[in-house]
Amino acid sequence: MEKIRYFDHAATTYVKDEVLKEMIPYFGLNYGNPSSIYGIGRHNKMAIDKAREQVARAINAKPREIYFTGCGSESDNLAIKGIAYANRNRGNHIITSKIEHHAVIDSCKSLEKEGFRVTYLNVDKDRTYNLGRIRK
Numbered sequence: 001m002e003k004i005r006y007f008d009h010a011a012t013t014y015v016k017d018e019v020l021k022e023m024i025p026y027f028g029l030n031y032g033n034p035s036s037i038y039g040i041g042r043h044n045k046m047a048i049d050k051a052r053e054q055v056a057r058a059i060n061a062k063p064r065e066i067y068f069t070g071c072g073s074e075s076d077n078l079a080i081k082g083i084a085y086a087n088r089n090r091g092n093h094i095i096t097s098k099i100e101h102h103a104v105i106d107s108c109k110s111l112e113k114e115g116f117r118v119t120y121l122n123v124d125k126d127r128t129y130n131l132g133r134i135r136k
Contacts, residue, residue, distance in 0.1 A: 026044065026047070030043055030044055030047075032044050034047075034048050048068065049063070051068075052066045052068070072101070072103065073101070073102075073103035074103075076101065076103040076104050076107060077103060077106075077107045080094070080104065080107040080108065080111070081107055081110070081111065084111050084116060092115060092116045092117055093116070093117045093118075093119070094108055094111060094116055094117070094118045094119070095118075095119045095121065096108055096118065096119070096120060096121065097120065097121045097122075097123055097129070098120045098121065098122055098123065099123055099127065105120075108120075
């Protein structure tokens with residue numbers, strides 16, 4: 001059978017074998033809600049906390065700084081709105097580009113409705129920014 005090659009990892013990607021191996025128990029046997037009080041849930045909460053610690057250690061962060069989300073759009077929304085709200089007292093101007101993923105654009109448009117000012121930058125034909133034009 002010919003191997004199929006998929007190059008668009010923007011929307012989805014394969015799961016590495018070592019990750020799949022670690023996750024298999026949670027896809028079949030230990031599928032409980034980690035926020036629940038029953039046994040499987042408590043076990044899964046401990047597994048998530050352990051994973052959070054491992055990720056934090058790998059990138060020299062604190063476990064409380066690690067958030068797991070369900071998808072890239074959720075991550076974009078959390079990051080953009082989180083930074084905007086946390087720093088509102090320092091200003092309310094957000095700069096992004098017109099070619100961002102819709103999750104970024106949607107988060108910025110939502111923040112505009114709440115009084116944030118958003119500048120949507122044009123990009124050049126090679127998808128870069130002209131810094132001289134931005135400074136103006």
